[in-house]
Structure formats: structure tokens, C-alpha cells
């Protein structure tokens with residue numbers, strides 16, 4: 001019997017020039033993520049992921065203008081969203097908006113590289129507005145005026161915060177969210193990117209690939225873990241018996257959200273950067289207790305399980321510090337990761353081969369066909 005690598009663990013399934021993970025370090029197009037974090041912006045990184053190099057100043061300005069030009073939500077989508085249940089999972093509402101947007105985009109089915117660039121630009125520019133629209137809808141707030149007032153800004157973090165809050169955000173908050181988006185922009189063949197590439201490998205359209213990717217990211221073992229982190233911290237509470245809580249969970253063989261990683265075993269290089277952002281925003285809000293609690297759990301997990309936090313752990317605290325409700329955390333991830341999904345889709349379309357692995361069959365064999373009138377429950 002062929003050897004099955006469950007979960008495709010260790011399988012090398014593509015070549016890619018977008019993102020490298022090597023020796024527990026992360027590089028976008030060859031540039032260390034720490035350097036980009038220190039000096040760059042989310043928009044610059046989107047350009048980098050798509051074009052393979054950093055933009056010149058005038059290219060960046062033109063790119064931001066193009067993003068601003070695409071940053072609005074088609075009116076039909078506001079009507080559509082208004083009819084959807086407010087209590088639906090926010091990631092499902094986001095997925096529905098992206099799917100519906102495809103029906104209103106005249107370029108959605110075009111197969112040229114230029115049309116795909118336009119679609120990608122639209123997706124990246126609109127995703128923050130879709131996320132804000134979902135957030136306002138579920139909170140029962142007015143959506144269209146607030147979101148449209150935020151449009152026309154080529155700074156995606158500002159566009160989200162402005163639309164979501166319905167007021168101009170302080171620059172410190174914009175900077176923190178911008179760098180959080182930068183750190184989430186891409187991550188090689190993670191589950192949602194693999195899903196997106198698989199859809200594109202059938203030569204289906206970019207929207208279908210991104211809708212599927214949003215669905216994959218939603219899961220608690222991937223982008224949904226950030227919400228799970230905050231749920232855990234809230235269940236414990238700043239003064240709670242965290243050690244008992246975590247030990248009991250581990251004894252029940254439950255997973256602690258925000259810990260462990262398929263690729264990183266010695267630590268996720270994004271963790272210290274996100275921890276520093278969390279410290280900054282939580283100090284400003286007078287809520288540093290959440291960081292102290294998270295750090296105690298981090299040390300304990302290392303000691304008892306040898307597991308380290310992944311990108312979702314401290315990202316949850318950054319979003320908390322920005323006053324974003326926890327149900328919205330996975331949407332923040334989706335907004336940022338749209339850059340990476342689309343960069344990988346460009347690569348997939350440019351050098352495509354259908355993705356179609358095999359399975360080892362383990363079901364019954366040589367089963368005789370039984371006509372319907374002779375079937376009974378015993379003989380299936």
C-alpha cells in the first residue's frame with residue numbers, strides 16, 4: 001500500500017517565488033519579514049508580492065491611487081447584506097459578499113493576466129470594506145453611508161478602521177493594523193492558499209478561488225484560531241486560574257488555540273513582532289493585563305507541551321487592543337491574506353497544472369450489486 005502522508009504533511013506540492021520559509025524564518029520575495037515590518041507598509045508589501053520587487057516612490061503612489069479608485073462597494077451588495085441574518089458567522093457573511101461581488105464584476109470571467117490583475121486589485125481594495133460592512137451589519141449599525149465615506153483611501157488599514165468605527169481613526173491605530181496586515185500578507189502553501197491554488201488549477205476564476213480560500217481560513221485550525229484565543233482568555237479572565245484552565249483542557253486532549261504550527265517547531269518569527277504590537281495597543285487602552293495573562297500561558301505551554309505560539313496568538317491581542325470584537329478577528333486575517341492568495345493565483349495561472357492527488361482506497365471491494373427491491377438494512 002502506498003504510504004499516505006496524512007494532512008499532506010511534508011509534501012512539496014508546488015514551486016513558488018512568492019514567500020520562503022526557511023530555517024524558521026520568513027521572507028517575502030527574498031526580503032526578511034522583520035525588515036519589512038520595521039520599514040515598510042502593507043500596500044508596499046502587496047506590490048512586492050505581486051510584482052516581485054519593492055515599488056519606487058512614484059509607483060507606490062500610483063498603486064495607492066489605483067487601490068483608492070477601486071475601494072467602494074457596489075450598491076447591490078448593501079441590499080444583499082441587509083437581507084442576510086446578523087447572527088450568521090461573520091466569515092460566512094464575508095464569503096457571501098465576495099461571492100456576490102463576482103456576479104457584479106464584468107471582469108470576473110476574463111482570463112487575461114491584465115483582467116486578473118484588475119480583479120485582484122478590486123478584491124484587495126474592497127476586502128477591508130466588506131469586512132467593515134459585515135462588522136457594522138452584525139452590530140445593527142448603519143452600513144452604506146459609513147462604508148462609502150471610508151472608501152477612496154488607498155491605505156487599507158485606515159479604510160477598514162474608518163468604515164468599521166464610522167469615524168477617523170488615530171494614526172497610531174492605523175500604523176498598528178497596517179503592520180499586522182503586513183505580517184499576515186502571505187505564508188507559502190498554508191491551507192487556504194493551497195485551496196485557492198487548487199481551485200485556480202482547474203482554470204476556474206479568481207473569485208471562486210478566493211471564496212474557497214475564505215472558507216478554508218474560517219476554520220479554527222487555521223485563521224479561526226485568533227478568535228479562539230480571545231474566547232479562551234475571556235473564559236479565564238485577567239484574574240482567573242489560568243493554569244487550572246489550560247491543564248484541564250490539555251487533560252481532556254483539547255487543543256489550545258494559537259499554539260503549534262505545521263511548519264514552525266522552534267517558534268513563529270511573526271510572534272515577537274505581534275507581541276510588540278499587542279503591548280503597544282493594550283498599554284494605550286490600559287488593558288495590559290490581557291498580555292500578561294497570555295505571556296503566562298505561553299511560558300506554561302512551552303514548559304508542559306513544548307509548543308510555541310503561532311501568528312494567531314498575539315494577533316488576537318492586537319485586535320483586542322484596537323477595539324475589534326473577537327468574532328471579527330478571522331476577517332482581519334482574510335483582509336490581509338487576500339494579497340498572498342492573489343499573488344499565488346497569478347503564479348498558478350501563469351504555469352498551471354491541474355492539482356489532483358491520489359487516495360489509497362480503504363473501502364469494501366467486490367461488492368455485488370443488489371437490485372432495489374431486494375435490499376434490506378442488514379445487507380448493505
Ligand SMILES: CC(=O)SCCNC(=O)CCNC(=O)[C@H](O)C(C)(C)COP(=O)(O)OP(=O)(O)OC[C@H]1O[C@@H](n2cnc3c(N)ncnc32)[C@H](O)[C@@H]1OP(=O)(O)O
Pocket residue numbers: 007190220221222223225254255256257258259260261262263305307310311312
Ligand atoms: C495561521 C495558522 O493557520 S496557524 C495555526 C492556527 N491554529 C491553531 O492555533 C489551532 C491549534 N493548533 C493546532 O491544532 C495544531 O498545532 C496545528 C493544526 C496548527 C498544526 O498541527 P499539526 O502539524 O497537524 O500537528 P498535529 O495536529 O499532528 O499535533 C502534533 C501533536 O501536538 C499536539 N498539539 C498540536 N497543537 C496543539 C495545541 N494547540 N494544543 C494542544 N496540543 C497540540 C497534538 O495534540 C499532537 O499531540 P499527540 O501527538 O500527542 O496527538
Ligand SMILES: O=C([O-])CC(=O)C(=O)O
Pocket residue numbers: 186187189190191262263310311
Ligand atoms: O502556514 C500555515 O500553515 C499557517 C500560517 O501560519 C499562515 O497561514 O499564516
